[in-house]
Amino acid sequence: MAIPLSAAKTLAALKAEGLTVHEHAGWATHNRDAATGKPFGPVIGVLIHHTAGHGDKELCYRGRADLPGPLCHSWLGKAEGLWMIGHGRANHAGAVDLDVLDALRAQTRLPHDDEADADGNDCLYGLEIENLGNGRDPYPDAQYRQAVLWAAALCRAHGWSEKSVAGHKEVQPGKIDPSFDMDDFRADVKKQLAAVHTKPGPVTPGAGTASKPRVDLSRLVRAAKTDPGARQGHVTYMAGTNLVEAALVGLGYLGRAFAGDGSFGSTTVAAYAKWQRHLGFTGADANGVPGKVSLTRLGDTSGLFTVVA
Known part of the structure; x- marks a missing residue:
């Protein structure tokens, strides 16, 4: 645990990592x-x-009627770059x-997030990256690189490793953001933390770029x-199930109300069977x-994930 950085020290840490930082008024x-x-x-x-949107910097600053801003500490646009949005609780x-x-x-391996019994706003810095999150909206290499630098800067300032970095989907059941693989992201943060501070050069396409989450077929x-016959609320493979359910929702095979709990229940099985029949499978x-x-076809069509056997 650590005392939060002051506003001035936050700016200094981000700039020292090679980031250009814009400051929202106030x-x-x-x-x-x-x-x-x-x-x-x-x-x-x-x-x-x-x-999950575009052009939402001001939304992240002001918030919504049901959720006052700030909605993050920093906002990272596709073209507008990195902006400071808030300092303190967000x-x-x-x-x-x-x-x-x-x-x-x-700083140990993250367990599966199967409960929501603590307030993450108390103790986590938050970065919102401008992206639709539908698997088909690309993260420009420069934007992804800035996200890595942002995470590395705060970790470096506190003496943390890449194991102090998480995605929203890894801490709160039902979330699927960000729509890239967090193990790969942490590996890129680790590389950055091992590097000596230098002025950033041009981003090389394909080097340290955003990669889609992976769904393990066997799991x-x-x-x-297992889940359809298990007790209510049983979860076998939350991360993969949530991604598959999000894909089925996006393609119209599953109602949104039945997605996001991490359980591959009977309703999800029925929805997946519809997808299989759509592909021509029978019996x-x-x-x-x-x-x-x-x-694989579901991952490719939805754009949300890739498959590992």
Whole structure:
């Protein structure tokens, strides 16, 4: 745990990492501390989001009717670059899994997020990356690189490793942001932390670029066979199930109300069977248990994930 950086030290850390930083008017005193009576900190890590929209810098600053701003500490646009949005407590993480927070604090491997029993706004810095998050909206190499630098800068300032970095989808059940692979992102942060501070050169396309999350076929099959008959709320493979359900929702095979709980239940099995029949499968090949061909096609069509066997 650590005391949050001051506004001045935050700016200095980001600029030292090679970032160009823009400052939204009023950002240095824009927070939810007084309104909630809960000061920000101690801090234990950084959290990465996508905004699920475009042109949403001002939204992240002001917030919504049901969720006052700031909605992050920094906003990273595709073309507008990195902007400071708030300093202090921000409404970005929400209710998260305490076990995951403990792992971030200890800098150990993150467990599956199957509960929402702690307040992540207390202790996590938040970055919102401008992206639709639908798997088909690319992250420009320069934007992704800036996200890596942002995370590395805060980790370096606090003496943290890349194990203090998480995606929203890894701390709060039902979330799928950001729509790139967090293990790859952490590996890129690790490389940056090992590098000596230098002025950044041009971004090389394909080097340290955003990669899609991976769904493990064998784990997903186990979930599809186990979850329907298990007790209510049982979760076998939350991350993969959530991605598959999001893909089925996006393609119209599953109602949104049935997605995001991490359980590959009977409704999800029925929706997946519809997808299999759409692809031309019949009989036992359209029983709602994913196969490599149908799962690969679902990942490719939705753009949300790739498949590993």
